[in-house]
Amino acid sequence: MMGDEEYRKIRDYALKLLTIRPRSVYEIRSKLQLFLKRKKLQNKYSEKVINSLKENNFLNDGEFAKWWCQQRYEFRPKGKKALSYELISKGIDQEIIDRILSKTTRNMELELAKKVLIKKLILWGKLPELIRKKKISDYLFRRGFSTEIIYIVIDESCEKT
Numbered sequence: 001m002m003g004d005e006e007y008r009k010i011r012d013y014a015l016k017l018l019t020i021r022p023r024s025v026y027e028i029r030s031k032l033q034l035f036l037k038r039k040k041l042q043n044k045y046s047e048k049v050i051n052s053l054k055e056n057n058f059l060n061d062g063e064f065a066k067w068w069c070q071q072r073y074e075f076r077p078k079g080k081k082a083l084s085y086e087l088i089s090k091g092i093d094q095e096i097i098d099r100i101l102s103k104t105t106r107n108m109e110l111e112l113a114k115k116v117l118i119k120k121l122i123l124w125g126k127l128p129e130l131i132r133k134k135k136i137s138d139y140l141f142r143r144g145f146s147t148e149i150i151y152i153v154i155d156e157s158c159e160k161t
Contacts, residue, residue, distance in 0.1 A: 011045075069083055069101070079112070132158070
């Protein structure tokens with residue numbers, strides 16, 4: 001009976017984490033390890049819980065990666081490089097990352113870069129052109145955009161002013 005109780009606690013915690021937001025298998029595994037230590041539970045059920053969550057499609061790294069990218073596109077836009085690094089840190093396989101990011105076209109990434117810059121261009125509008133270009137370049141680079149995208153955005157934003 002004690003085993004059922006431990007399994008239930010681990011499963012309930014994993015489900016609680018998944019109600020907050022989708023997670024990768026790696027994230028759930030890491031969170032469960034901390035939970036097991038904190039609650040002094042045995043580790044023999046965590047993989048069973050993870051496998052059960054996968055079978056019931058509560059855990060799916062491909063779906064998680066799609067969700068993560070969609071969130072980034074809508075709320076905190078970043079370039080492909082930054083998204084790739086974030087997904088790697090979430091334990092997503094490179095194959096899944098490549099498949100998901102391959103759907104992001106050059107034009108989509110260009111639009112994201114422009115969207116990211118809107119507020120900054122207002123701040124930097126009065127700066128000398130060279131300084132403004134440097135600020136745009138640095139900012140977009142930190143946000144994970146490719147140099148190709150950065151150059152296009154710089155050319156377009158400096159034509160307007």
